[in-house]
Amino acid sequence: xxxxxxxxxxxxxxxxxxxxxxxxxxxxxxxxxxxxxxxxxxxxxxxxxxxxxxxxxxxxxxxxxxxxxxxxxxxxxxxxxxxxxxxxxxxxxxxxxxxxxxxxxxxxxxxxxxxxxxxxxxxxxxxxxxxxxxxxxxxxxxxxxxxxxxxxxxxxxxxxxxxxxxxxxxxxxxxxxxxxxxxxxxxxxxxxxxxxxxxxxxxxxxxxxxxxxxxxxxxxxxxxxxxxxxxxxxxxxxxxxxxxxxxxxxxxxxxxxxxxxxxxxxxxxxxxxxxxxxxxxxx
Ligand code: GUN
Numbered sequence: 001x002x003x004x005x006x007x008x009x010x011x012x013x014x015x016x017x018x019x020x021x022x023x024x025x026x027x028x029x030x031x032x033x034x035x036x037x038x039x040x041x042x043x044x045x046x047x048x049x050x051x052x053x054x055x056x057x058x059x060x061x062x063x064x065x066x067x068x069x070x071x072x073x074x075x076x077x078x079x080x081x082x083x084x085x086x087x088x089x090x091x092x093x094x095x096x097x098x099x100x101x102x103x104x105x106x107x108x109x110x111x112x113x114x115x116x117x118x119x120x121x122x123x124x125x126x127x128x129x130x131x132x133x134x135x136x137x138x139x140x141x142x143x144x145x146x147x148x149x150x151x152x153x154x155x156x157x158x159x160x161x162x163x164x165x166x167x168x169x170x171x172x173x174x175x176x177x178x179x180x181x182x183x184x185x186x187x188x189x190x191x192x193x194x195x196x197x198x199x200x201x202x203x204x205x206x207x208x209x210x211x212x213x214x215x216x217x218x219x220x221x222x223x224x225x226x227x228x229x230x231x232x233x234x235x236x237x238x239x240x241x242x243x244x245x246x247x248x249x250x251x252x253x254x255x256x257x258x259x260x261x262x263x264x265x266x267x268x269x270x271x272x273x274x275x276x277x278x279x280x281x282x283x
Contacts, residue, residue, distance in 0.1 A: 004227070004253040007149045013265035016148070017061050020272050024062035034279035035064040036094035036120065036271070037086055041079060041105065042072030046234075047098045054096070057268045063275055072102050079105060080113050087115040093279040094120035096271070099170070117281070120274040123169060131177045137283040138274050143175035145266025146207060146228050147182070153226060153255050158183030161202050165189045165216070165243075166209035171230055175207055196220075208243035218248030227253040230263050 027033060036058055038051050051067055058065035070079060079097075086092045095118045101107050111119070116126035122140040130137045150157065162184035166172040176188045187199055191210075200206055200220040208216045209230035221227060231243030242259030250256055257263055277283065 004250045004256040007152050007228075007255050007257045007262065009145075009149055009257055009262035009264070009266050012148060012152055013145075013269035016266075016269040017057065017272060020063075020269075020276055021061045023276065027062075032091045032279075033062065033064050034093050034275050035066075035091055036096065036275045037066045037068055037092055038096045038098060039068045039070060039079070039082060040098045041070045041074055042102050044100070047100075051098050054268055054271060057272060058275070061272050063272060074105075076105050076109070079110055083110070083113050087113075087118065092118065094118055094271075094275040096121050117283075118278055120271060120278055121170075122174065122274065128169070128174065131174055134181060136181075138278065139178070139270075140170060140174040141270035141274060142171050142209075142230060142263060142267045143178050144273075145263055145270045146175060146230070147178050148270070149228060149257060149263065149266060150182075150205065150226065155226070156183075157205065160184045160204040161187070162205040162207070163187045163189065163199050163203035164207040164209065165193075165196065165200070166207075166211070166230070168209065171209040172207075175209070179205070179207075210243055212243055213241050214243070214245040216244040216249065218245060218252050221249050221252040223252050224254045225252070226255045227257070228263065229257050229259050232259060232264055 038054055040047055040051050055065045055067045086095050095114050097110055111123045114124055116124045119127055119138055122138040127138045162179040164172050164175050167188050167190040172188055176186045179186050189199055197220050201222050203222055203225055205226045207228045211231055213233035227244055227249050229242035229244040233241050235241055240260050
């Protein structure tokens, strides 16, 4: 088997960001520019990096953004009040509450209070329900970005076997809905799945989103499969790696995403796209 072709997430994301920037250069003076507020509760170091990257990408694309920091011991009432004020602000089009939240805060209750029309994460039940019903509105950024990466292959996924490892609300579940809509036969594996290897070996499209460094080894990959690595793990050496053993997997797959430079930049580009969509108000 020859070496897999790289799906260039960094370049695809850059091109999407550039098209958003071009659209914003033509934005009518009569309308407020798209604006995203990212709320971070506490100082989780990984979250701080992610939020900084989101805010910087907004600035570069011409989207107004704010990193709103709340203390780690904020009450749920404080957070809900912050969200309520942003819901009512006509100059704010996107609201994102960075997860995970500190343990005393209940993520589902918090997400429920974000105006579904400003829910650029696509996590509100109105938006996840619309996706489930086959009528997508604001779609979660990471799985939407994965679909854009898959489009890059120009392959047709009707009838393809798609296997997703990890059934989170952020990635796995919405990813299953999107692949189903593309005509794939979808298997959604979770931490209790028996014989994960057998599932993986059937996959024409394998999406790894389980959060375990280099868990997916070459011998779990069907020759010729498309491998999408959603994992971002920091090794003790400080180096980033995905959920897939990239070197080994590249010997078996036909297409593969790198880490870093694959799914990560697409998540951010899709967040900008969702903020623009929310500002336009056309779902
Ligand atoms: N934490 C990890 N990924 C995400 C994401 O896509 N959105 C939010 N809000 N928090 C996250």
